[in-house]
Amino acid sequence: MAVTLSERAARHVANYMVKRGKGIGLRLGVRTSGCSGMAYKLEFADIARPDDIEFESHGVKVLIDPKSFPYLDGTELDYAREGLNEGFRFNNPNVKDACGCGESFNV
Amino acid sequence: MALLQIAEPGESSAPHQHRLAVGIDLGTTNSLVATVRSGLAVVLSDELGRPLLPSVVRYMPDGQTEVGYDAQTRQALDPRNTIVSVKRFMGRGLADISNREGMPYRFDDAPGMLRLHTVAGLKSPVEVSAEILRNLRLRAEASLGGALLGAVITVPAYFDDAQRQATKDAARLAGLPVLRLLNEPTAAAIAYGLDNAAEGVYAVYDLGGGTFDISILRLSRGIFEVLATGGDSALGGDDFDHRIFCWILETAGLKPLSVEDARVLLTRAREAKEYLTFHGVAPISARLDSGEIVDLTLSTEIFSEITQTLVAKTMQPVKKALRDAGLSVADVKGVVMVGGATRMPQVQRAVGDFFRQDPLNNLDPDKVVAIGAAKQANLLAGNGAAGDDWLLLDVIPLSLGIETMGGLVEKIIPRNATIPTARAQEFTTFRDGQTALAVHVVQGERELVGDCRSLARFELRGIPPMVAGAARVRVTFQVDADGLLAVTAREKTSGVEASIVVKPSYGLSDDEIAEMLKDSLQHVRDDALQRALREAQIDAERLLEAVRAALVGDGELLSADERARIDADIGKLQAATRGDNRRQIVLAMDDLEADTKDFAARRMDKSIRRAFAGRRISELDSDTTIAHTGEAT
Numbered sequence: 001m002a003v004t005l006s007e008r009a010a011r012h013v014a015n016y017m018v019k020r021g022k023g024i025g026l027r028l029g030v031r032t033s034g035c036s037g038m039a040y041k042l043e044f045a046d047i048a049r050p051d052d053i054e055f056e057s058h059g060v061k062v063l064i065d066p067k068s069f070p071y072l073d074g075t076e077l078d079y080a081r082e083g084l085n086e087g088f089r090f091n092n093p094n095v096k097d098a099c100g101c102g103e104s105f106n107v
Numbered sequence: 108m109a110l111l112q113i114a115e116p117g118e119s120s121a122p123h124q125h126r127l128a129v130g131i132d133l134g135t136t137n138s139l140v141a142t143v144r145s146g147l148a149v150v151l152s153d154e155l156g157r158p159l160l161p162s163v164v165r166y167m168p169d170g171q172t173e174v175g176y177d178a179q180t181r182q183a184l185d186p187r188n189t190i191v192s193v194k195r196f197m198g199r200g201l202a203d204i205s206n207r208e209g210m211p212y213r214f215d216d217a218p219g220m221l222r223l224h225t226v227a228g229l230k231s232p233v234e235v236s237a238e239i240l241r242n243l244r245l246r247a248e249a250s251l252g253g254a255l256l257g258a259v260i261t262v263p264a265y266f267d268d269a270q271r272q273a274t275k276d277a278a279r280l281a282g283l284p285v286l287r288l289l290n291e292p293t294a295a296a297i298a299y300g301l302d303n304a305a306e307g308v309y310a311v312y313d314l315g316g317g318t319f320d321i322s323i324l325r326l327s328r329g330i331f332e333v334l335a336t337g338g339d340s341a342l343g344g345d346d347f348d349h350r351i352f353c354w355i356l357e358t359a360g361l362k363p364l365s366v367e368d369a370r371v372l373l374t375r376a377r378e379a380k381e382y383l384t385f386h387g388v389a390p391i392s393a394r395l396d397s398g399e400i401v402d403l404t405l406s407t408e409i410f411s412e413i414t415q416t417l418v419a420k421t422m423q424p425v426k427k428a429l430r431d432a433g434l435s436v437a438d439v440k441g442v443v444m445v446g447g448a449t450r451m452p453q454v455q456r457a458v459g460d461f462f463r464q465d466p467l468n469n470l471d472p473d474k475v476v477a478i479g480a481a482k483q484a485n486l487l488a489g490n491g492a493a494g495d496d497w498l499l500l501d502v503i504p505l506s507l508g509i510e511t512m513g514g515l516v517e518k519i520i521p522r523n524a525t526i527p528t529a530r531a532q533e534f535t536t537f538r539d540g541q542t543a544l545a546v547h548v549v550q551g552e553r554e555l556v557g558d559c560r561s562l563a564r565f566e567l568r569g570i571p572p573m574v575a576g577a578a579r580v581r582v583t584f585q586v587d588a589d590g591l592l593a594v595t596a597r598e599k600t601s602g603v604e605a606s607i608v609v610k611p612s613y614g615l616s617d618d619e620i621a622e623m624l625k626d627s628l629q630h631v632r633d634d635a636l637q638r639a640l641r642e643a644q645i646d647a648e649r650l651l652e653a654v655r656a657a658l659v660g661d662g663e664l665l666s667a668d669e670r671a672r673i674d675a676d677i678g679k680l681q682a683a684t685r686g687d688n689r690r691q692i693v694l695a696m697d698d699l700e701a702d703t704k705d706f707a708a709r710r711m712d713k714s715i716r717r718a719f720a721g722r723r724i725s726e727l728d729s730d731t732t733i734a735h736t737g738e739a740t
Contacts, residue, residue: 016113016145026113043114044146080110084154084250087110087144 001073003028003055003062009079009088010058017044017060024048025061028077029068038071040090070094109252113145128286128488129247130294130480131260133239133274135194136316136343138162139474140243140258141481142251148298148478148485151250158474160246164238165189166225174242183370186211188225192317193239195340196221196232197277198269220273233277240281257284259484261476264290264322264336267505267550268562268592268609275591286487287588292322293331294479295445299467307440308334310429312458312466313476314421314448317343321425323432323439332525335431337424342417344380344448350413351376351405355391359401368395379405384450411453418457425461442466447473503528507562507584507592510547512537513645514556515638519584522552531583538652540572544580546596548609554638562609567596569603575649636689643692647684650696651677654703657710664709672702 005013005026017023025048029041045063048054053069055062064072075092129151132139137159141150150158157176165178166188173181182189190212196204201216213224222229240260247255262274271288278285292311299309306326313320320338324331352373355361364372371393379389383405393401429435442458444466449455458466470478503526508518511534520530536544544567551559570578579599586592595606654677662670680695 012145013113016147019147027116040111041114042111043116046116082110082252084151084246085110085252086250087112087252089110 003057003064003069003072003074004076005057005060005062006076006078007058009077010060012079012088013060020044022046025063026077027063027065028072028075029065030071031068041068042077042088115146126256126488127247127251127253128256128481128484129243129251129258130289130477130482130484131240131243131258131283132291132294132474132477132480133194133236133260133262133277134162134315134476135192135318136162137473138239138243139477140247141474141477142247143481143485148481150474150477151247153246160239160242162194162239163189163191164193164235166227166230168226170227172227172238174238183366187213188227190223190225190230190235193232193235196223197236198267198271198273199232220269233273233280236274236277237280240278240283244281244283255283256488257286257484259286259289259294259480259487261289261291261294261480263320264292264333265320265338267560272591286484289480289483290322290333291320291445291476292324292336292443293333294476294483295443296324296326296331297479297482298470298475299441299443299479308432308434308438309441309443310425310439310462311443311445312421312425312449313338313445314454315343315446316448317341317345319343319421319424321421321428323428323434334434335428337428337431339420339424342420344446344451346417347380347414347448347451348373348376350417351379351391351410354405354409354413355401355403358403359399361395361399361401362397365396368397371395372401375401380410380451383407383410384452407452414451414453418453421454422457422461436462439464443475444468444472445475503586505550505560506552507548507550507586508559509534509582509594510549510556513641513648515641515645516549516551516554516556516559519582520586524586526586527588529583529585531581534580534582535576536570536573536578536580537575537649539574539656541575541578542570542572543568544570544578544596544598546582546594546605546607548592548594548607554635555641562592563594563607565594565596565605565607567598567603567605569601570598571601573600640687640689640692643689643696644684647680647692647696650699651680651684654699657703657706661706661710661713664713665706669702669706673699673706676702 013026023044023046025045027041027043027045030038031041032038045061048063049065051066052063053066055064071094072092074094075090078089078091080086080089127142129140129142130148132141139150139158139160141148152158153160153175160175161179163175163178163182165173165181165185167173178189182191198220200219201207201214201221204214204221207214215222215224215229217231220231220233222231223235244255244258258278260274260278262271266274274288275285291313295311295313296309309324309326311320311322311324313322318338318340319342320336322336323334325334355372355376356364375391375393379391382389388404388406391401391403391405395401429439439462442462442464444455444458449458449466449468449472455466455468503520503522503524506518506522507520508516511517517532519532520528524530534544546565546567547556547561548563549556549559550562553559567580570580581597581599583595583597584592585595592609593606594609595604597604654673658673665673676695676699680692680699683691683695686692
């Protein structure tokens with residue numbers, strides 16, 4: 001399996017990376033916190049760590065630490081617009097239920 | 108499902124703990140709101156994708172309001188209840204508004220700040236601005252998906268305390284916590300300077316719809332300092348539209364127009380102006396109500412020619428600001444262009460020619476201030492990446508000081524001092540037994556109180572009776588990061604204290620500031636002479652006061668002859684003091700001092716005898732005159 005970016009998400013990430021002027025890719029992860037147990041981490045990556053699991057999707061390098069990977073496997077990162085709001089969305093098949101706002105989730 | 112933004116490495120926030128912060132450019136003509144999203148500062152658009160919000164508020168009979176484009180389109184139909192350019196009224200009294208005959212509003216002269224009569228009742232400029240800010244807050248909350256931690260709101264660098272306070276009040280009324288007020292040119296410099304990490308002296312040339320501002324900034328080691336500001340509060344892109352409008356009338360040979368036709372042609376003029384930014388010629392065609400058809404072509408050359416004087420007019424304040432900062436063109440490392448009107452090629456060219464370099468224009472000039480404010484807001488909200496913790500210094504637009512004896516101004520914080528700042532100076536009493544001190548806070552560059560703006564007055568009471576000059580009153584001026592002033596006076600031996608937070612009832616208009624600065628430059632020599640005269644007069648009065656008190660107390664120590672001579676000297680000195688010849692005053696003082704020398708010695712002997720006898724000197728009448736100790740602390 002793998003973690004992928006939608007084409008639209010990749011385009012936005014690439015754009016942000018150019019404007020930011022540095023970084024090698026995107027780091028995804030999960031950590032325990034929030035109202036439903038787990039929360040996503042979505043950050044720019046400046047360095048790759050030795051045990052990172054790497055993917056490449058539409059030209060964007062995605063780095064995931066091995067502990068987070070089982071919770072994210074099969075996820076597609078999408079970019080969406082809801083009214084005036086816009087941003088990234090994790091389409092994660094592992095999620096059983098999420099809190100009302102979706103910022104944290106359970107597997 | 109919530110939509111996420113990309114964070115800096117290690118900076119992911121916990122769920123439900125996003126620190127949403129925005130930057131707001133609250134403009135005279137248009138306002139914008141921006142935020143930093145996934146590390147990138149972006150302007151937030153409305154539902155129709157429009158980034159600008161016209162700074163127009165229309166009040167309706169049911170108390171509802173329309174803000175922005177809706178209000179703007181109805182402006183012509185309902186001019187009295189449609190408030191445009193409210194920024195010009197912020198923190199202003201009726202007397203501060205110069206051309207109000209030309210405005211459709213019904214003003215009310217409320218104490219402190221004027222009010223506007225609308226169909227929905229009496230409205231203050233603060234309330235009108237709050238409507239604009241509320242609209243931007245709702246837009247930001249809808250765009251960011253949550254309540255805002257706060258906003259950085261930009262103001263012109265020359266905004267005084269009253270105008271800054273009014274802006275803060277408007278934000279509070281709009282339910283918007285203010286993280287900080289930020290000077291507009293500083294925000295523009297942040298938008299450029301930090302992205303490009305360039306240090307040095309920069310000029311910020313801001314030609315908006317109806318106002319022109321020039322600021323000279325210094326960026327060094329992450330610190331911004333405003334060295335000088337200047338401008339013209341009645342010059343902007345609208346004037347260029349008007350020149351084209353006049354050219355159309357003249358070229359097409361049109362008779363006086365109906366209001367409707369004039370509006371159509373003004374719109375065509377603006378469109379032509381914008382078209383010429385990217386094209387060599389602009390077609391102008393319109394069918395008027397009068398049946399006449401306008402079909403003209405405006406070339407870049409003609410446009411440049413008919414607007415040449417306008418462009419030249421912006422260069423005068425530029426030269427003056429440079430002079431104010433003590434710099435020459437060669438010192439300026441970069442020029443930042445702000446405001447939609449700077450898109451015009453002839454403006455770019457003129458600025459480039461003057462500074463002998465291409466101006467920085469790779470950011471959208473309409474958005475650059477909001478973008479800088481958003482970056483600052485992001486930082487203040489604690490969202491910045493490590494190493495981004497730069498300082499930000501703004502300056503005081505006009506010197507702050509207090510009135511001392513004889514209507515002179517003692518400057519405590521000089522113009523262009525960086526804020527936040529606190530400075531103190533020591534003063535003392537003028538008369539024996541004086542138990543109170545009146546502190547009069549003024550703002551301006553001139554030496555005499557009458558030529559400066561009065562900001563506030565308060566009294567320090569309960570000073571224990573002492574001989575003149577013995578009290579030690581420390582007056583502290585503190586200006587916070589938003590440019591608001593707090594003044595404290597404290598008598599050191601007794602510890603009595605009084606203070607005031609300056610929320611001045613009146614502020615200074617941009618024109619007044621410009622005028623006062625001009626005045627101070629022109630009057631430097633006059634003022635120095637005036638000051639010397641005043642100081643001599645004060646010294647004379649002090650001497651007269653002392654001699655009179657001595658004569659009352661110890662007059663019997665003098666022979667009739669001596670007394671007559673002293674009385675004559677007093678008469679001469681009084682006469683000289685009323686005149687404006689400083690030398691005469693000084694000479695008369697010398698005479699009086701010489702003739703009272705023996706008298707003083709005799710009094711001294713007497714008071715020593717009296718001191719040994721354990722008698723007390725009765726308290727003299729107290730007044731509140733403040734004297735200058737001549738020492739800064």
